Amino acid sequence: MSEEELNADGWEAIDEALEQLYGEQEQKHYGTAIPYMLGGPDPLNGISVYEAREPLPHWHFVTYGFSELYEKETEDPGYSGYGFELTFRLSKSAAEDEPPAWALNLLQNLGRYVFNSGNVFRSGDYMDANGPIALESETVLTALAFITDPLLPAIDTPNGRVEFLQLVGITNDELLAMQVWNTLGVLMEMSEHIPLYITDLHRNSLLKLPAIAEAVRLGSESEGSNTGALYVDQLAWENPEDDSIQTLQLGAKQAEIVGKLLHGRLLKGRTLTLAGPEVTVSFETGVNRSIEIHNDNVVLKLDEAASEAISEILRPVAGLYHLTDWPEFAVRIVPTHITDNEGTVVKTIG
Numbered sequence: 001m002s003e004e005e006l007n008a009d010g011w012e013a014i015d016e017a018l019e020q021l022y023g024e025q026e027q028k029h030y031g032t033a034i035p036y037m038l039g040g041p042d043p044l045n046g047i048s049v050y051e052a053r054e055p056l057p058h059w060h061f062v063t064y065g066f067s068e069l070y071e072k073e074t075e076d077p078g079y080s081g082y083g084f085e086l087t088f089r090l091s092k093s094a095a096e097d098e099p100p101a102w103a104l105n106l107l108q109n110l111g112r113y114v115f116n117s118g119n120v121f122r123s124g125d126y127m128d129a130n131g132p133i134a135l136e137s138e139t140v141l142t143a144l145a146f147i148t149d150p151l152l153p154a155i156d157t158p159n160g161r162v163e164f165l166q167l168v169g170i171t172n173d174e175l176l177a178m179q180v181w182n183t184l185g186v187l188m189e190m191s192e193h194i195p196l197y198i199t200d201l202h203r204n205s206l207l208k209l210p211a212i213a214e215a216v217r218l219g220s221e222s223e224g225s226n227t228g229a230l231y232v233d234q235l236a237w238e239n240p241e242d243d244s245i246q247t248l249q250l251g252a253k254q255a256e257i258v259g260k261l262l263h264g265r266l267l268k269g270r271t272l273t274l275a276g277p278e279v280t281v282s283f284e285t286g287v288n289r290s291i292e293i294h295n296d297n298v299v300l301k302l303d304e305a306a307s308e309a310i311s312e313i314l315r316p317v318a319g320l321y322h323l324t325d326w327p328e329f330a331v332r333i334v335p336t337h338i339t340d341n342e343g344t345v346v347k348t349i350g
Contacts, residue, residue: 010069013157043111055195059099061088068159080160088167091200139201141169169199180260181220225264235276252316252350253336259314318350
């Protein structure tokens with residue numbers, strides 16, 4: 001049975017929402033020849049791209065496939081599929097007649113991540129791309145933030161609700177600011193300089209602007225961090241048989257952000273949880289410092305002095321660090337190797 005013969009109520013609902021925004025403009029649509037479930041390489045059914053001229057020329061990408069485009073298959077009647085589709089606004093040069101292929105590949109890669117992991121995106125999320133979001137480009141945008149598309153409100157389809165989440169290309173220090181404060185707060189401060197959150201590969205970090213840097217500093221100090229949990233791929237816990245010195249291990253790339261999160265969470269009385277491949281480590285405030293181990297879960301209760309001391313240790317410099325007034329505990333920071341798609345190490349941190 002062809003797609004044309006299928007009940008395409010979900011697809012048509014997205015088309016109608018875009019028609020309200022772009023009228024009769026004929027979109028550029030990039031479909032998938034072989035369905036993902038039949039072994040095709042691309043998980044999304046298709047991506048439509050519109051050309052927008054305001055507030056500045058840009059491409060507007062919209063995915064089809066995170067939601068249920070045809071028959072209802074999931075059990076939740078309130079949401080269609082994963083409950084969202086992704087959008088992406090990318091600055092367009094006058095010489096461009098076609099949207100760049102890397103942006104289409106980026107959206108399909110995010111589809112693979114969601115389909116393979118089951119993890120979904122929500123407004124306020126962020127993701128580190130560990131390199132330029134446009135491969136083989138010299139852009140300093142190396143991460144993504146997610147926010148509700150400012151011109152595409154959520155829609156109710158026969159298969160349930162669908163929200164439109166827009167990707168925003170961000171720099172590494174902007175990502176760090178979002179982690180130590182919150183994504184939507186940082187984006188709001190940046191919005192005057194990136195209207196409609198249009199991604200421009202050629203822009204520099206907006207934290208170089210004193211007003212934005214100060215707003216982020218004040219926000220993080222007054223509100224603390226909204227990041228309560230973080231996946232740390234080089235996380236480990238060393239617990240010797242004689243219990244002499246128990247050691248927390250982190251990779252150099254993530255050491256600094258963990259230190260800042262400790263400062264922004266524990267001083268506000270909030271817990272921070274780090275999840276690794278084999279262990280989970282939680283930091284909690286306590287009157288007295290202690291270490292509790294329950295199978296693969298470690299709980300560190302820290303007084304204010306210990307929290308501050310560990311935060312100071314956590315820098316992107318490899319080494320073994322001891323706390324002078326807590327001899328039973330140490331922190332080991334190991335180098336982080338950044339690799340390309342073929343597994344070749346292109347950068348070492350620490």
